Amino acid sequence: MTFAARHFMRTVAIAVVGLLLVGPDAATLAFSPIATYLSPSWPQVSSVSIRCGNLPLHAKRKKESMAQKRARRNSKQRREVETAPSRGDVTTLFKQEDSQKQVAEREKASADAAEVTSKAQQLLDRQKESISFLSLIREAVERLDAEQLSLSLREKGYFVVDKFLSDESLLNNLQKETLILYEDGNVTQLDTSETALGFSGEFITALKGGENQYQSAPRSVEWVVGMTKHMPSKLEELDSSNCMAFLRTYDRDARSAARKLFFGEDKQEENDRSAQDEPTCSPFGIEASDKDDMRYLTLRYYLVSNDWDPAAGALRFEITGETIQAKSDRLVIYKSKETMVQKDAWFLGQNDQARGNCIELHLIQKKEE
Numbered sequence: 369m370t371f372a373a374r375h376f377m378r379t380v381a382i383a384v385v386g387l388l389l390v391g392p393d394a395a396t397l398a399f400s401p402i403a404t405y406l407s408p409s410w411p412q413v414s415s416v417s418i419r420c421g422n423l424p425l426h427a428k429r430k431k432e433s434m435a436q437k438r439a440r441r442n443s444k445q446r447r448e449v450e451t452a453p454s455r456g457d458v459t460t461l462f463k464q465e466d467s468q469k470q471v472a473e474r475e476k477a478s479a480d481a482a483e484v485t486s487k488a489q490q491l492l493d494r495q496k497e498s499i500s501f502l503s504l505i506r507e508a509v510e511r512l513d514a515e516q517l518s519l520s521l522r523e524k525g526y527f528v529v530d531k532f533l534s535d536e537s538l539l540n541n542l543q544k545e546t547l548i549l550y551e552d553g554n555v556t557q558l559d560t561s562e563t564a565l566g567f568s569g570e571f572i573t574a575l576k577g578g579e580n581q582y583q584s585a586p587r588s589v590e591w592v593v594g595m596t597k598h599m600p601s602k603l604e605e606l607d608s609s610n611c612m613a614f615l616r617t618y619d620r621d622a623r624s625a626a627r628k629l630f631f632g633e634d635k636q637e638e639n640d641r642s643a644q645d646e647p648t649c650s651p652f653g654i655e656a657s658d659k660d661d662m663r664y665l666t667l668r669y670y671l672v673s674n675d676w677d678p679a680a681g682a683l684r685f686e687i688t689g690e691t692i693q694a695k696s697d698r699l700v701i702y703k704s705k706e707t708m709v710q711k712d713a714w715f716l717g718q719n720d721q722a723r724g725n726c727i728e729l730h731l732i733q734k735k736e737e
Contacts, residue, residue, distance in 0.1 A: 505594030569623025677717025
């Protein structure tokens, strides 16, 4: 075989191998003219083009030495290391997350501690207010002259004390609590015992104490508790642990609404004329007419505005004919089983007196041992 033939066969073999390894859709593989290597009788071929990827056939990977391979691997590893976060970065990230978590935990613990402290302070303040008010009740009872009290009850059947607490701030608190107690519909009912059809506009709220009532009206409950506890120091017949207590509330608007609903009245003049037919007071009577009724002493403590018309809600005693008018911070004490008393309606007097209140406390006779 001639040199030209061998060269041609080797070139073709290389082309075929490149075609198999790289693929047909590639760059152009150009052969130099081979006519010079062939016999003159062969058709002359100027060039042959074969698609062989983007690489020329002769662009084979060169053999690498071991050092070159290590260098290439090291370069690749360096690139991977450079793109990955460093150990310091990861540690810093974890530290930041831990720090934020610790800050959040500390803030929550601080908020919880502040809330506990606030609640404890509120409880302490309430206890101080309670102790202060109960002390005020005790001092007010201690100011009562036991001899005058006993003498007045024995001769007239009643006793009157003005400026019983003598504390305007506490009186305002008690008056505010009367509104809360009155608006609690679960314990408030219309009083129909003294005037026809219940048009007196007077409502009764039982003062029974308990957690719920104490939360809404602590001073009112403490007034009842303090009076029940300390009044026996002036009258030995009284039980220091048992009582009955009510809040009496006059509501002018409720009375007007009830009358309008029943009579269909729209004009104030008609209301005034029809009111003439209503009882303006209760008949004389005693509080505890039942033989088994253990009520011994009745206390009425007025909680009305300073400009309250004294004719409304007054008490009249039969034995003397004296009328004890409604007055703020006035305490009226009378015997439940003996004293004949008449109660004036609350709607008497000026029409602009929208609401009046009094605490009615019945102290129980001590049981004989």
